[in-house]
Amino acid sequence: MQRAAAPLRALADTDFCLSAGGDMLCSVTALDRSAWRIGIEDPYDPGRIVAVVPVRVGGLATSARTNRGAHIVDPRTGENADR
Numbered sequence: 001m002q003r004a005a006a007p008l009r010a011l012a013d014t015d016f017c018l019s020a021g022g023d024m025l026c027s028v029t030a031l032d033r034s035a036w037r038i039g040i041e042d043p044y045d046p047g048r049i050v051a052v053v054p055v056r057v058g059g060l061a062t063s064a065r066t067n068r069g070a071h072i073v074d075p076r077t078g079e080n081a082d083r
Helices: 002-010
Strands: 016-020 023-027 036-042 045-055 057-061
Touching: 002 016, 002 023, 023 036, 045 057
Parallel strands: none
Antiparallel strands: 016 023, 023 057, 036 045
16 A cells, blocks of 8 residues: 555646555645545445545555455454454
């Protein structure tokens, strides 16, 4: 993500929000502009937003089984996590 964002950061007066597989990197260049508003989907009801996170400069990452299937592992057991 940082490499993909580098050319955008080099552009003057350019806001951006990159998204790749649940990872997001956002930047707002001017203080008088609004932050990006990132909606977090309910993993059990993808049509429902459970939270909105404002991001001015920084990243956000989420992970759930909704779109990718079971891929989150409980480190204590090595098994797929139920929740």
